[in-house]
Amino acid sequence: MRRSGVASGQRTCAGSARTPALAGTATPIPNNNIASLITPDGRAIANVYKTIIARGLSFRDGGLPSNNLTLAPSNPLNFHQDLVRLDWVINSRHSLYGRWIHDQNTLTDPFGTFSNTGILNTTPTIRNRPGQSYLLSYTWAISPNLINQAQVNASWAAQRIPPTGNNWKRETFGFQFAKIYPNAGTYPNGIPQVNITNYAGMQGPNFALLSPSTDIQMADNITWIKGNHAFKAGVVVIRDRVDQNGRANYTGTANFQPAASTCRTATANTTCYSLADAFLGNFNSYSEASADPMGHFRFTQPEAFVQDSWRATQKLSVELGLRWQGILPWYTQGNNISNFDPNVYASSTPVTILPNGRIDTTKGGNPYAGLVRAGSGVPTDQQSRVPNVNTALFPLIPAGAPRGFYNMDGAFGPRVGFAYSVDDKTVVRGGAGLFYYRAQGNLIFSQLNIAPFLSNTNLDFGNLATLNSVPAAATTQGTITGIDPRSRNPYTYQYSLGVQRQVTRTVLLEVNYVGSVAHRQLATPNVDFPSLSVVAANRAAGITNTTYSNPYKGFTTINMNRFDSNYNYNSLQVFASKRAGFVTSTLAYTWSKALGDSNGNNQTLENWSNLGYNYGYLVNDRRHAFVATFVIQGPEFKGSNLVVRQAVGGWQLSGVARLQSGAFFNVQANSALGVGNVRPDYTSGAKIIANNHAGLNGYVCGSAATGCANPFTVPTGSAYGNAPYGAVRGPGLAQTDATLSKYFPIAERVRIKFQADAFNILNRTNFNGLNLTTTNSNFGQISSAFPPRQLQLGLKVLF
Numbered sequence: 177m178r179r180s181g182v183a184s185g186q187r188t189c190a191g192s193a194r195t196p197a198l199a200g201t202a203t204p205i206p207n208n209n210i211a212s213l214i215t216p217d218g219r220a221i222a223n224v225y226k227t228i229i230a231r232g233l234s235f236r237d238g239g240l241p242s243n244n245l246t247l248a249p250s251n252p253l254n255f256h257q258d259l260v261r262l263d264w265v266i267n268s269r270h271s272l273y274g275r276w277i278h279d280q281n282t283l284t285d286p287f288g289t290f291s292n293t294g295i296l297n298t299t300p301t302i303r304n305r306p307g308q309s310y311l312l313s314y315t316w317a318i319s320p321n322l323i324n325q326a327q328v329n330a331s332w333a334a335q336r337i338p339p340t341g342n343n344w345k346r347e348t349f350g351f352q353f354a355k356i357y358p359n360a361g362t363y364p365n366g367i368p369q370v371n372i373t374n375y376a377g378m379q380g381p382n383f384a385l386l387s388p389s390t391d392i393q394m395a396d397n398i399t400w401i402k403g404n405h406a407f408k409a410g411v412v413v414i415r416d417r418v419d420q421n422g423r424a425n426y427t428g429t430a431n432f433q434p435a436a437s438t439c440r441t442a443t444a445n446t447t448c449y450s451l452a453d454a455f456l457g458n459f460n461s462y463s464e465a466s467a468d469p470m471g472h473f474r475f476t477q478p479e480a481f482v483q484d485s486w487r488a489t490q491k492l493s494v495e496l497g498l499r500w501q502g503i504l505p506w507y508t509q510g511n512n513i514s515n516f517d518p519n520v521y522a523s524s525t526p527v528t529i530l531p532n533g534r535i536d537t538t539k540g541g542n543p544y545a546g547l548v549r550a551g552s553g554v555p556t557d558q559q560s561r562v563p564n565v566n567t568a569l570f571p572l573i574p575a576g577a578p579r580g581f582y583n584m585d586g587a588f589g590p591r592v593g594f595a596y597s598v599d600d601k602t603v604v605r606g607g608a609g610l611f612y613y614r615a616q617g618n619l620i621f622s623q624l625n626i627a628p629f630l631s632n633t634n635l636d637f638g639n640l641a642t643l644n645s646v647p648a649a650a651t652t653q654g655t656i657t658g659i660d661p662r663s664r665n666p667y668t669y670q671y672s673l674g675v676q677r678q679v680t681r682t683v684l685l686e687v688n689y690v691g692s693v694a695h696r697q698l699a700t701p702n703v704d705f706p707s708l709s710v711v712a713a714n715r716a717a718g719i720t721n722t723t724y725s726n727p728y729k730g731f732t733t734i735n736m737n738r739f740d741s742n743y744n745y746n747s748l749q750v751f752a753s754k755r756a757g758f759v760t761s762t763l764a765y766t767w768s769k770a771l772g773d774s775n776g777n778n779q780t781l782e783n784w785s786n787l788g789y790n791y792g793y794l795v796n797d798r799r800h801a802f803v804a805t806f807v808i809q810g811p812e813f814k815g816s817n818l819v820v821r822q823a824v825g826g827w828q829l830s831g832v833a834r835l836q837s838g839a840f841f842n843v844q845a846n847s848a849l850g851v852g853n854v855r856p857d858y859t860s861g862a863k864i865i866a867n868n869h870a871g872l873n874g875y876v877c878g879s880a881a882t883g884c885a886n887p888f889t890v891p892t893g894s895a896y897g898n899a900p901y902g903a904v905r906g907p908g909l910a911q912t913d914a915t916l917s918k919y920f921p922i923a924e925r926v927r928i929k930f931q932a933d934a935f936n937i938l939n940r941t942n943f944n945g946l947n948l949t950t951t952n953s954n955f956g957q958i959s960s961a962f963p964p965r966q967l968q969l970g971l972k973v974l975f
Contacts, residue, residue: 216352217640218455221370223349224378245376255281273313280306284340301384302340307333321401330392337385339363344381353457353640356633360564361426361468362386368428373450380427382468387420406485414477418617422624424465424632430454430640431461445637457640463654466631467564469624472509473617475580478502483591495593501612503587503665505580506620510558511551512565513623514573515581516658516734518703521546526729533723535650535730542572543653543730544627549575562629569628580620582663587612589667601678608671615666615698619737622657652723655733658703663739668694674749682756691746699741699774701784703727704734708782709894711849722851742787743772743794761806770797773901775842782847782854783896792901793840799905802835822920831914831937838909840902843876845890846951855897856950862887864904866956875946876904876956888950907943907958911936919974929972939965 214222229235229245236244262274283303309331316324342348346365358364366381397410432454439448445458453459483497524545528536535543553575554562593607624630632654638646674688706725714725723732747768754761773790783789813825845856866874866882873879878886891897917931936942945960 214455215457215639215641216350217457220346220349220351220367221378221454224367224370225375227343227349228376251283251285253281253283255279269317271315273311273315275311276308278306278308280304301337304336304338305333307331323399324396325398326396328392328394330390332388332390334388335385336387337383339366339381339384353643355428356464356644357426357466360464360466361424362421363427366427368430369425370430370432370454372432372454373434375451380425382425382427383423385421385423386470387418389419390417391415404487408483408485409481411478411480414479416475416477418473420471420473420617420621422469422471422622422630424468424625424630425463426465426468428462428464430459432459434460445639458638459635459640460637461649462635462638462640462643462646464633465625466566466633469512469564469630470561471512471621471624472558472561473506473620474509475504475506475614477504477614491597493595495591495607497591497609499589499591501587501589503584503612503614505578505582505584505615506617507550507579508624510554510562511549511575511579512554512558512562512629513550513581513620514547514626514629515550515577515623515661516546516656516728516731516736517548517577517661518546518728519661520548520574521728529652529724529726529729531719531721531724533652533721535652537650541729544569544572545730546728547573547627548577549573549628550577550581550623551575551579564630566628566631573628577661581623581659582661584663584665587665587667603676604674605676606671606673608669610667610669612665612667615737615739619659619698623659626656627653652726652730652732655735656731657700658734658736660736660738660740663737664696666694666696666698666739668692679752682754684753684755686749686751688749688751689747690749692744694743694772696739697741697743697772697774698737698739700735700737701774702733703736703738703784704731705782705784706851707894708849708851708896711851712894715849720850722849740787741772741774742791743770745770758809758811759806760809761804764801764803766798766801768797768799768801770794782851789896790901792903793905794902795839795841797840797902798836798838800835800837804833806831827916827918829914829916831912833912834909836909838906841904841906841946841948842901843888843899843903844949845888845897846949848890848892849894853949854891855899855901856888857891857895857897858899858903859887859889872943872958874956875907875943875958876948878950878956879954882956886950886955890951904946904948906946909942909962910940911942911962912938912940926973926975929974931970931972933968933970935966935968936963937965 231247233246233248235246257277257279259278260276262272264272264274266272281304285301285303309329311327311329313325313327316326318324344363344366346352346367349367351367355364361382362384363381367378369380369382370378392415393412395410395412397408400407432450434446434448434450434453436448439446446453446460447456447458479499479501481497481499483495486494486496488494525541526545527541527543528539530536549570554565589610589612591607591609593609594605596604598604634649634651634654635643635646636649636651670692672688672690674686674690677685679685704726706722706727711722711725714720719725726732728734745768747766750763750765752763771792772794773787773792775795807828807830810827810829811825813821816825843856843858844853846852847854863877863884864887866877866884874881874883876882877884878888888899914934914937915931917929920928920930922928941964942962943958943960944962945958947954947957947959949955
């Protein structure tokens, strides 16, 4: 079930609780009847909200700011798979194995894909993923102790997420405004994205994804057994292809979010009421992309390995190995991607920014300073694949960057492991290895949406009906992504040491130490975030626009993919299992700690370059985790009559119980310098978690319900907040799920399985949604919980 914020009550700008006025004037709307002035596009926006409301289970009107619409989506999934297998023993030395798999799954999302909190999508989508895979393997027994295996496999998958129905079309709701680029994109007649202050946003069909991919691998492995050694060596070459669109905002994005500072000014086409502006079609900003670019992404990766399995003694076995990987970066065949390179910026002449954050067009400069194109230009044979290029920008955006924007070196990863049998019931095992990995395609896919291969037009203070008559705004470029050209292979050391003991005939006990240290991991900070000292100095001079303080002039946000983050994980893992008898069970307990300097590839906004400032407990740190499983198999009553056997015989009860401590989160505060949320100051030694931390209204000290003072304060001046990274451990989780099931024979080859599932059978409330912005009125309070007890019944026919 989804909840959304389709608020119907009118909301005002800060400091402007006035009667709605005609656009750009102080003249009141006659009789306050805005309906008489609603434009066709404003009515279309209203029609979208009507459609959303009609799809809900319930809607509560009356000025609620959020959570007044409840939706219960039905997401049907259709799936099928076909498999053909070939096993051919040609003779005693030669054999073939082949396999063909074809599968397809189609998931229909009635409210659209990639919707998130605060964004409603009236555009139903179909997530379709057909695919097929071929594999052929040839094994040659050269001699009794020498075997060669060659293999080739290829797989195709086509992830498609198109809209379905008619709710993605402009004509469905009555949109009439003329787009700037009327024929751009796969769905040029799609509804725009709309953002209205205090209301759920609208999402057009520009999110639609077309992403066919091909993976081809050729490998050859040889095994040689010599005495106590089993040697293995092999090579593999991997070729991957992904053709993916950029999903730019070619249907247009209209923002009806008037600021108090722009109300009643001569240039502001606003009533100071966001929803009123939307109904009048008066946007405060509008942007539209010129295309939905397609990138033909490729990479080739060779690998080789050698390995020795050595039976050193009757009790000791040793594994030694070395793997080499040539991790070449992704690139596009058409070189139709751009990147931001700080070194290119340093050698360019940037634009001059005015105190209001706009570009001073009288001073000249390159608004694209720092951008660089991949390769040496679009190859001749790729010209047809790269349309809509703004070649006039080529002199401002030079070529010459590596095709994947960074260079990777070959990587050697050694591995070692051992197993020592202390006696017939006890084994000691250990191992360590160095592992490298490839950054996935999401690292580079967004580089399609950067000039000169995509143009974005930005407009200020206009009306949708006269869009093409509004002059382009001298704005900085919006949010772009970049790839650090100094990137190198990310790698991880993994190690473990443990003991296995057969305690009884049916009980096995394991105790293991497991750890890892990772370096050069991916993080994506905003490298255009201004220095707080610069912001403070500018504010002292009366300049409040933070874009003016950005280090890279001409850009608003540059989310740079950098391979410079570090993690470490250490744990004690205890596992016990009972595998025989009418009751079987497992018990697992993990005591662990996870530390690092970024969470989910994102670092704290401020002071991002100081890795030590951002080092602390990670959000995936669950200090304590206990999981128990059990299966109770009831007696069959085989000697009893049919009624007893069917009624009470053969029932099975199984379940999973989980106890887990909470994750660690950062506390935030709205910066006094106007740069958004930052880490606050912490009063040393002050209590953080309240005594009644299991309650809703006072998990963290600071609210009246807690009885303890707020230990966090907003940092002042240009100092960075000193609150620890991951200062608050959130609520834990305690949940037990159980299943009762039984098979009923119908015929010789037909059975029916009855199954009753109970999720969270003890109906324990597991809190979630802890508000940790100390400047919010609901700081320290819990806003949501995981689902309560849920029951379901099922029947399955097996034949």
